[in-house]
Amino acid sequence: MAREEATGGGPDRDLMILIGLEVILMICSEWPEIKLDEYKGVWVGALVEEGEINEASLQLIGAAKELADKLGTYIGVALVGYKIKELAEELIYYGADKVFVVDDEKLAIYYPSTYGMAIRKLAEKYKPEVLLIPATLKGREMAPYIANMFRTGITADLTSMDIDPKSKEVVLIRPPFGGYMLAHIVTKTRRPVMGSVRPNIFSTPQRDEKRKGEIVKEEVDVPEPKGIRLVGRIPIKKKEEIPIEKAEIIVSGGKGLGSEDGFKLLKELADLLGGVIAGSRKVVDAGWIDHNHQVGQTGKAVKPNVYFAVAISGAAQHVFGIREARRVIAINIDPNAPIFESADYGIVGNYKEVIPAIIEVIKEMKQKRKTGS
Ligand SMILES: Cc1cc2nc3c(=O)[nH]c(=O)nc-3n(C[C@H](O)[C@H](O)[C@H](O)COP(=O)(O)OP(=O)(O)OC[C@H]3O[C@@H](n4cnc5c(N)ncnc54)[C@H](O)[C@@H]3O)c2cc1C
Structure with missing residues (x-):
């Protein structure tokens, strides 16, 4: 097949898309229906690096605020890890209304499956409408795990978010195909609406120690990471260079x-x-x-x-x-x-x-x- 046809949307490609859509619809039809109006809140899955909330997570709280205001809902943050509960307050200072914390020794070491499962358990219980994950190295690994567990889609590397004025649906926007156009992506039947966002796409909100919020401590059943056994720890030498x-x-x-x-x-x-x-x-x-x-x-x-x-x-x-x-x-x-x-x-x-x-x-x-x- 000539390259132009393969990339240019010729009849073969259209047929493949149709077949692909049918397969997706077939799979979707087996998923149990969910009640969309049970899902409220714009959530951020916060990531902790070397004992501190990473900046990309704080930036997402700022981005979540605009969306939450438009939806008339709250900003939630899922904070999972080990010895991290004292960081919850900090998330409130940056704009979270509620912080859902899972502090568990089994999360002492990051694995996408265990961290993903902990966030999934929180989201299953509290049903956020939107869940945003920072597209850092860890976030990129973890987000598809969570999306898959909810059988929902994920808009990777979104650059802005909005609400459709007519349908009131959340629209996640990203530049596909080399950035020459903007795709507006709506998740019609599944929840949460999920997106990952690169660091520095949104600005870090102002820290305000006067802000008040709610900290919800949860214990969830975190599984042992499958197929991996910790045999020891090698301290990583910190790089001197500024990223x-x-x-x-x-x-x-x-x-x-x-x-x-x-x-x-x-x-x-x-x-x-x-x-x-x-x-x-x-x-x-x-x-x-x-x-x-x-x-x-x-x-x-x-x-x-x-x-x-x-x-x-x-x-x-x-x-x-x-x-x-x-x-x-x-x-x-x-x-x-x-x-x-x-x-x-x-x-x-x-x-x-x-x-x-x-x-x-x-x-x-x-x-x-x-x-x-
Ligand atoms: C999906 C997709 C994602 C991409 N993502 C990225 C991305 O993240 N980042 C990115 O950078 N690109 C990305 N690209 C590639 C991007 O389209 C460009 O090809 C790339 O940025 C060009 O790199 P460049 O400017 O170094 O090289 P060139 O386009 O080759 O430009 C070289 C420049 O150097 C100038 N020059 C030559 N000699 C001298 C000299 N002696 N002194 C001063 N100036 C000189 C020339 O005039 C020219 O303007 C992406 C492309 C696609 C399709």
Whole structure:
């Protein structure tokens, strides 16, 4: 079959979609019906990293608020793990109305199946209408477990949420097919409506210690993880580098660097400014930098004070990841590069000349500050 037909929606593809839909309908028809109006509340499945609620979970509470206000309902947070109950209050400060806590030694180590089961048990009992999970590494593993247990769908990497004005259904919105369109996804017959959200798509709400909420402690039957036995613990050496999603200054490189060596110059600038390096998908695909440093739709969304886009063309999928950046400085040899449309400042030129010049100016400024001249 020609490539165009395979991807372009020819008769074969339409037939396959029809067959696929029939299979789905056949399976769906065996699921017991649920009473949709029993489901209330917009929930977030909070994740804890190294003893702290991770920022992506807090951002989701902010996102949940807008939806909960539109639905006229409450914001719930499922907090599961071990020795985590003292974190419940913190979630209220960030906007949760109710926090449902499962604190169990069996959850001392994260497994998607056990954590997923604990959240499922909570959701089974309290029936939230919507359940949002941060699309971190753990969240991405866990969310499909939960969705599968509820026989519900999941909208992965959603970027916004709304309510259909006529039907009042929750609409989850995400950019499929490379970000050139927006899919509006409605879960008609199953609950909860589930979605996963990448870090930094929504802003972290203001912390307010005066906020009051309810903490509900639950004991649920958490299973032992199947097929896995803990034989010991090896402490993980903490990486010194700031992760790009938390960095204040990012010097990011694209394929126009020409080779991996180009990153040496970028690293020099980043170090001088106390920042970190990152890159486009093309440089990740080329193996010049690892995927943890990829900015964009299939990488990470970042929110630095300053984002240097060096030899990056500015494709929609890349720009998607820098929407929250405060200032974008683009350096590109091509004056018509689309990145200039998303930049606050633009420098047209060869990065091999521009970056050393910037480094020199910064060094001079630092020296002057030191000597007070
Ligand atoms: C589903 C999907 C998801 C994707 N997700 C992502 C994502 O998460 N992140 C991402 O980045 N991309 C993503 N992409 C890929 C994206 O479409 C682009 O292909 C990619 O961002 C281009 O990378 P680039 O800008 O580094 O390279 P190019 O597009 O090749 O651009 C190189 C730029 O360097 C400039 N240049 C060349 N030499 C010099 C020089 N000496 N000095 C200065 N400038 C120079 C050129 O003028 C050009 O503008 C995705 C694509 C798809 C389809």
